[in-house]
Amino acid sequence: MARPKAQIPGETVTQIIDCAEDLICHRGYNGFSYRDIAEHVGIRTASIHYHFPTKGDLAAQVAKRYGERFNVILQSIADRDPNPVTRLEAYAGLFRTALAEHDRMCLCGMLGAESATLPEPVRLEVESFFQLNRDWLETVIADGEREGKLSLRAPAPTQAHLLLAAMEGGMMLARNKNDTALFDMIAHAAIEPLAA
Amino acid sequence: MARPKAQIPGETVTQIIDCAEDLICHRGYNGFSYRDIAEHVGIRTASIHYHFPTKGDLAAQVAKRYGERFNVILQSIADRDPNPVTRLEAYAGLFRTALAEHDRMCLCGMLGAESATLPEPVRLEVESFFQLNRDWLETVIADGEREGKLSLRAPAPTQAHLLLAAMEGGMMLARNKNDTALFDMIAHAAIEPLAA
DNA sequence: GTCTATAAGATGATAGAC
DNA sequence: GTCTATCATCTTATAGAC
Numbered sequence: 001m002a003r004p005k006a007q008i009p010g011e012t013v014t015q016i017i018d019c020a021e022d023l024i025c026h027r028g029y030n031g032f033s034y035r036d037i038a039e040h041v042g043i044r045t046a047s048i049h050y051h052f053p054t055k056g057d058l059a060a061q062v063a064k065r066y067g068e069r070f071n072v073i074l075q076s077i078a079d080r081d082p083n084p085v086t087r088l089e090a091y092a093g094l095f096r097t098a099l100a101e102h103d104r105m106c107l108c109g110m111l112g113a114e115s116a117t118l119p120e121p122v123r124l125e126v127e128s129f130f131q132l133n134r135d136w137l138e139t140v141i142a143d144g145e146r147e148g149k150l151s152l153r154a155p156a157p158t159q160a161h162l163l164l165a166a167m168e169g170g171m172m173l174a175r176n177k178n179d180t181a182l183f184d185m186i187a188h189a190a191i192e193p194l195a196a
Numbered sequence: 197m198a199r200p201k202a203q204i205p206g207e208t209v210t211q212i213i214d215c216a217e218d219l220i221c222h223r224g225y226n227g228f229s230y231r232d233i234a235e236h237v238g239i240r241t242a243s244i245h246y247h248f249p250t251k252g253d254l255a256a257q258v259a260k261r262y263g264e265r266f267n268v269i270l271q272s273i274a275d276r277d278p279n280p281v282t283r284l285e286a287y288a289g290l291f292r293t294a295l296a297e298h299d300r301m302c303l304c305g306m307l308g309a310e311s312a313t314l315p316e317p318v319r320l321e322v323e324s325f326f327q328l329n330r331d332w333l334e335t336v337i338a339d340g341e342r343e344g345k346l347s348l349r350a351p352a353p354t355q356a357h358l359l360l361a362a363m364e365g366g367m368m369l370a371r372n373k374n375d376t377a378l379f380d381m382i383a384h385a386a387i388e389p390l391a392a
Numbered sequence: 393g394t395c396t397a398t399a400a401g402a403t404g405a406t407a408g409a410c
Numbered sequence: 411g412t413c414t415a416t417c418a419t420c421t422t423a424t425a426g427a428c
Contacts (some may be wrong), residue, residue: 012411030226031313033403047412049405105309109365112372113301113309117227127372154385161369161378162385166358169305169365173357176308176323182357189350189358193389208393229421243394245423 013051015041020062025104029059029114029122056119059111063125066107067132070094074136084144085195088163091137092187095167100180109168134160141194151196159194166190209247211237216258221300225255225310225318252315255307259321262303263328266290270332280340281391284359287333288383291363296376305364330356337390347392355390362386 023032034045052058098104137160144150170186219228230241248254294300333356340346366382
């Protein structure tokens, strides 16, 4: 009667992706192995290969889910908050929370640095994530200017690029120094000048 | 009479450090091995261990030299150029050149993302590099404001942090997209608003 | 200072039983 | 879908000859 390995359908896959996401955020693509995941999830590495034949397949799916979830959150921020400044602050808050509560880099900030060693499908997911961020930021910033609530010294696309760079760079610096306040300072300095 | 392995004193060590620096800028600490260096320099991995017992020793020395050289260049910029705006543009130009001409990340931007997996001595060298940058930027920015050539919306230390974050984040984004112009846009957007 | 030889363990991945 | 077993290769590192 014992069926100790019976699982809720898709449960193992979810655990694997969850674990891989956490590992990548902390250690990067080249800093984790199937073994790390196997030990944490309580399965064998062969089982991971059943679900994700190669490490690139796994990382690509992790990055894909990360982007999809991020997209949903971004939409919900835009939906519930009409103020461009607090929208941008909520945006920065997403990165801040990951950093402060889980000591995590942005998954794509980590993978982005490793771009040169990434399987192409992974690199492309990372690129899509950044594009998603830029598009959202550009819309928020352009809308804010049109409403007279932001005053820009450079075009909205440029400001969007700068803000994203500040987030990713700020996370990296804060993490190296183990100082979340450093990220807050950078995020605030990046957003505040846009306010009219 | 053949002494094929005779070397100019310190020449091999220099070649190893040069090669390791290049590899780290491209692939990161966890993305290269002693084997990569051995093949490129034309020696055996055991010879590298003679000069650098552990990978951490090697990376720490690479990061140390990188910081020292960077410091020299920063001083020379400050010495020959009194204008704060063009000083900052020259600063950004350092990163831009590495990116455009060698497709290189900043060595410490790469290592910084990997902070969690780095041997402590390496992590500390990286932290020193960032401190060096912040100090230089802070001085340039504070001097510029005192002379009335810059007009700051936030204190000089905060602006210095933001500028550094924009450089590191901008390099990562530009590299992931293989688009140097993206870095230029970000660098300009970070510097221009400081001009009085 | 460089080499050969070697170790001990990690790594991504596959074949085939259950 | 998970397991055992196995693989070839890579990785960091050391011992000792030259």
